[in-house]
Amino acid sequence: ETGVTQSPTHLIKTRGQQVTLRCSSQSGHNTVSWYQQALGQGPQFIFQYYREEENGRGNFPPRFSGLQFPNYSSELNVNALELDDSALYLCASSLLGLEVDEQFFGPGTRLTVL
Amino acid sequence: EDKVVQSPLSLVVHEGDTVTLNCSYEVTNFRSLLWYKQEKKAPTFLFMLTSSGIEKKSGRLSSILDKKELFSILNITATQTGDSAVYLCAVKKSSGDKLTFGTGTRLAVRP
Numbered sequence: 001e002t003g004v005t006q007s008p009t010h011l012i013k014t015r016g017q018q019v020t021l022r023c024s025s026q027s028g029h030n031t032v033s034w035y036q037q038a039l040g041q042g043p044q045f046i047f048q049y050y051r052e053e054e055n056g057r058g059n060f061p062p063r064f065s066g067l068q069f070p071n072y073s074s075e076l077n078v079n080a081l082e083l084d085d086s087a088l089y090l091c092a093s094s095l096l097g098l099e100v101d102e103q104f105f106g107p108g109t110r111l112t113v114l
Numbered sequence: 115e116d117k118v119v120q121s122p123l124s125l126v127v128h129e130g131d132t133v134t135l136n137c138s139y140e141v142t143n144f145r146s147l148l149w150y151k152q153e154k155k156a157p158t159f160l161f162m163l164t165s166s167g168i169e170k171k172s173g174r175l176s177s178i179l180d181k182k183e184l185f186s187i188l189n190i191t192a193t194q195t196g197d198s199a200v201y202l203c204a205v206k207k208s209s210g211d212k213l214t215f216g217t218g219t220r221l222a223v224r225p
């Protein structure tokens with residue numbers, strides 16, 4: 001196991017609701033990246049947080065937002081949920097600035113939007 | 115647009131077989147290529163390759179990168195049922211940048 005934790009494990013929401021997903025990074029890591037993985041697809045990059053600032057964003061609308069806290073943990077917020085937001089949401093932590101900077105993934109949160 | 119293509123999309127083999135999974139990519143400012151194994155939820159890290167022609171090996175798994183032809187292969191020898199999973203290939207463009215993933219290869223190893 002990587003030491004990256006996510007909560008909740010899974011949840012069910014209805015269209016139009018809002019959701020907050022949480023991620024605790026691996027000890028010693030300063031960067032958290034969020035990915036959305038639809039069924040049968042590879043993960044798609046949502047955004048990355050470094051030193052509490054957004055450090056790169058993928059092709060996702062503004063209703064996807066995030067935060068990083070001083071302890072490097074992070075939240076992903078999704079407003080006005082749509083059916084297509086149903087997916088596995090993965091966070092990955094890494095240590096920015098090293099030559100070897102592979103990302104380690106948490107177990108994910110499976111979101112179902114009805 | 116950055117692109118990572120994996121083949122085959124799925125593969126069924128018997129225990130003891132050797133498999134080769136392919137990953138080709140088109141990205142600007144390539145930095146590294148990573149392989150992950152995804153069984154249920156969390157992709158688990160297998161290899162990171164940055165230099166062309168240097169094989170990375172871990173037990174029955176090995177991988178090599180060809181930066182001239184823009185592809186990588188992941189080999190698994192003497193497959194076991196525990197190797198059944200989706201194998202993801204991802205490319206990173208620069209330090210700290212996002213990973214761009216392929217759709218994965220679903221491997222099923224039958225007893």
